[in-house]
Amino acid sequence: MAYFTELPARFPKVVWERRFSFSAHTTIGCGGIAAFAASPQDTESMAELLCFLRAEGVPHCFLGAGANVLPSDDPFEGVVVRSDRLKTLYADGETIFAGAGVTGGALLRFACGHGLGGFEAFTGIPMTVGGGITMNAGVSEEHFSDVAVTVIGVERGKIRTFSVRDCAFSEKTSVFQSGIAVTGAYLKGRRASLQEISERLGSFRKRRSHLPKGRSMGCVFVNPKGDFAGRLVERCGLKGARVGGAVVSEEHGNFILNEGGSAADVAALIDLVKREVYRQTGILLREEIRRIP
Numbered sequence: 001m002a003y004f005t006e007l008p009a010r011f012p013k014v015v016w017e018r019r020f021s022f023s024a025h026t027t028i029g030c031g032g033i034a035a036f037a038a039s040p041q042d043t044e045s046m047a048e049l050l051c052f053l054r055a056e057g058v059p060h061c062f063l064g065a066g067a068n069v070l071p072s073d074d075p076f077e078g079v080v081v082r083s084d085r086l087k088t089l090y091a092d093g094e095t096i097f098a099g100a101g102v103t104g105g106a107l108l109r110f111a112c113g114h115g116l117g118g119f120e121a122f123t124g125i126p127m128t129v130g131g132g133i134t135m136n137a138g139v140s141e142e143h144f145s146d147v148a149v150t151v152i153g154v155e156r157g158k159i160r161t162f163s164v165r166d167c168a169f170s171e172k173t174s175v176f177q178s179g180i181a182v183t184g185a186y187l188k189g190r191r192a193s194l195q196e197i198s199e200r201l202g203s204f205r206k207r208r209s210h211l212p213k214g215r216s217m218g219c220v221f222v223n224p225k226g227d228f229a230g231r232l233v234e235r236c237g238l239k240g241a242r243v244g245g246a247v248v249s250e251e252h253g254n255f256i257l258n259e260g261g262s263a264a265d266v267a268a269l270i271d272l273v274k275r276e277v278y279r280q281t282g283i284l285l286r287e288e289i290r291r292i293p
Contacts, residue, residue: 007038011052013045014038020080022071022292025063027126029215030263031071034293037063037080043152043159043183046086050181051157053079061293062181064131065103068218069290070270073263076293083130086183091116094191095149099184100130107187108201117192118147120200124208126218130182135290136169139204145169149186151176159183172222172288212249215258220270221285229285230254233273236280243269267291 008016016038022031040046053060059078063069086099089106091114098107104122107129111119121142122132131137132144133151148169151162153176168175176182221229233239233253241248245261246269256269270287278284 011038011040011045011049013041014049015041015085022066022076022080026066026069026071026217027215028070028217028258028263028266030073030258030261030266032073032075032263034076034080035078037082039082039085041085043086043154046081046181046183047154047157047159049081050154053081054157059293062130062134063292064100064128064134065126067126067131068135068137068288069292070217070266071263071292078293080293081181083128083181083183086130088184094189096187096189097184098129098187100128100133100182102129103127104129104132111189112194112197114189115191115194116189117197117200118142118189119187120197120204123201123204129185129187133167133182133185134174134176135288136172136174139207143169144185144187145174147187147189149188151182151186152184154181154183177290210251212251212255212257214249216249216255217266217289219254219288220256220273221254222288224283224285227283228254232277232281232283232285236277238273238276241269241272243272248273 020034020037023029040049060081062081064083083100086101088099089102089110090097104125104127108119108123121139125137127137136143136145148164151167153160153162223229230253238248239250239253244265245259246265247257249255249257256266274285
């Protein structure tokens with residue numbers, strides 16, 4: 001990466017940062033240092049950058065709001081590609097286009113300002129639109145797969161439009177977890193009164209109010225069919241289980257809190273929980289989080 005000094009001139013629509021800290025940019029608050037971070041300002045510059053990184057064999061990973069991810073403690077000698085500059089927002093009738101870097105809160109405020117409902121279930125979820133699409137974020141009643149119309153992404157350095165079928169959405173996953181960068185999405189809303197939107201927001205916020213406070217990744221495991229991961233963790237007596245500075249929340253078994261630990265502590269606790277739940281129930285929990293790099 002000695003040629004870093006040449007990259008800002010080569011990619012004028014990309015903002016570069018040296019020594020990017022994962023611990024400072026993730027909700028779990030741990031992880032090592034990446035050599036560089038890059039923030040393209042539009043889809044075209046994202047495509048150009050990814051084409052270059054791929055051709056040069058430069059290691060890279062993607063990061064949105066930094067929730068639902070567990071970075072390694074090790075240094076990352078590569079580029080963290082961020083979507084934080086992709087914040088275009090506009091409405092066309094009941095459809096909203098949102099850039100990948102638009103936060104969930106910004107999306108909700110924009111939709112409300114245009115009299116559009118249908119996005120209230122995302123309130124309080126720490127995410128960007130790009131991360132929400134990639135992880136198919138949401139709650140039991142509604143996920144991004146329910147509101148997505150088409151998604152704009154970069155695959156192998158080329159800009160592509162993905163239909164909902166192309167996205168291969170399923171429970172907390174999508175085709176974009178295979179290394180395709182989301183740069184924006186067209187999302188369908190519906191006409192709603194401010195009172196209706198406000199009431200739905202209040203209902204979803206109330207449901208989230210009991211979730212544990214502190215540094216976490218959100219829910220760690222996908223709920224197995226017909227059950228809840230948190231219930232299984234509690235049933236197996238694992239609430240309060242600890243490895244170093246990582247602990248399973250006493251309030252919610254599907255949350256792991258970082259109380260000053262390392263990424264290795266968190267990873268070891270995840271593995272412990274999976275082993276013990278499988279030993280006691282025969283159910284192998286699937287991780288909802290994404291490990292990076």
